[in-house]
Amino acid sequence: MINVIAETDKDSQIYPLLSARNEFLNNFDSKYEVSKSNLLNLEFTDKISGEKFKLVWDGELKVTIDTFIDLGTAFIIAMVLIFFLMVVYYKSFAISGGIVLSSFVSIIGVIFAHIIMDLITTDTFYLTATSLIGFIGLIGINSRNSTLIIDFTKQLVQEKGLTINEAIAKATATRSKPIILTVLTMVFASSLLATDAVFGGLGVALIGGTLISYVVSMFFVPVIIRNQIRKIL
Numbered sequence: 001m002i003n004v005i006a007e008t009d010k011d012s013q014i015y016p017l018l019s020a021r022n023e024f025l026n027n028f029d030s031k032y033e034v035s036k037s038n039l040l041n042l043e044f045t046d047k048i049s050g051e052k053f054k055l056v057w058d059g060e061l062k063v064t065i066d067t068f069i070d071l072g073t074a075f076i077i078a079m080v081l082i083f084f085l086m087v088v089y090y091k092s093f094a095i096s097g098g099i100v101l102s103s104f105v106s107i108i109g110v111i112f113a114h115i116i117m118d119l120i121t122t123d124t125f126y127l128t129a130t131s132l133i134g135f136i137g138l139i140g141i142n143s144r145n146s147t148l149i150i151d152f153t154k155q156l157v158q159e160k161g162l163t164i165n166e167a168i169a170k171a172t173a174t175r176s177k178p179i180i181l182t183v184l185t186m187v188f189a190s191s192l193l194a195t196d197a198v199f200g201g202l203g204v205a206l207i208g209g210t211l212i213s214y215v216v217s218m219f220f221v222p223v224i225i226r227n228q229i230r231k232i233l
Contacts, residue, residue: 017057024055071132078136079104082143095150098224103142105220106213107135113208114201117194130198134205138213141186145217148175150225157229164229168222179217186210 006016017040024042028034032053033045042055079100086096110131149171156167186206193203 067129068132071129071136075132075135075139078139082139086143086147090150092228094228095225098221098228099143099146099150102146102216102220102224103139103213105216106138106142106209109208109210109212110135110138110205111208112212113204116208117200117204121195129201131201131205134202134209137206138209141182141210142213142217145175145179145182145213146221148179149217149221150229153225153229164226168226168229172218172222176218179214183210183214 021040021042024044025034028044031047033047035043035045037043037054040057044053044055045051046053082103083096083100086099087093090096114131149168152171152175153164153167156162156170157164160167162170187210190203190206190210193199194207196203
């Protein structure tokens, strides 16, 4: 085992790691079969002798993985806290569960966004620690969208005397414009981060998750509250 220690100056350590790995991938293929292992790690197989070598990055990468675990825990805690906050506010486990579930569904958009980035970029675009920051932010965004529709529906039923179906339809149509403006703002702003090696995960997560959260807020949430809105009126 050989340890190589280095420090970077005025730059995040991830950038030189990516450059170094690209050098290995481009220049070592004549004598070795080079394959990607875990995240930035590489595995070299001598084409003649079959001897194998592993290149393992530590330091910044280990910190990133530890941060990933911590943010994953924070994500779960945020989901639980928002659920209980909604229970206190609406006094309904069903509606609160629907709001949290709709927020969780937005993760599908995050996963698909990362898969698409993997297809259109030259390098594998992994879920990163900053992607989880995007997860946590999306919980708040989607919960707010759902709350706007539910509260406006309640107001229309109580003050305007509309039926539940009419109130849901009008609330969804009315709130769709400000919600889509928020979505477009998030998408265009996050696109500036999408190709960055450090914050790209955050940008991609916000783009994919925000787009799916709009669909969820417009179609999934109204279906959930239709049968539960009477309980909170």
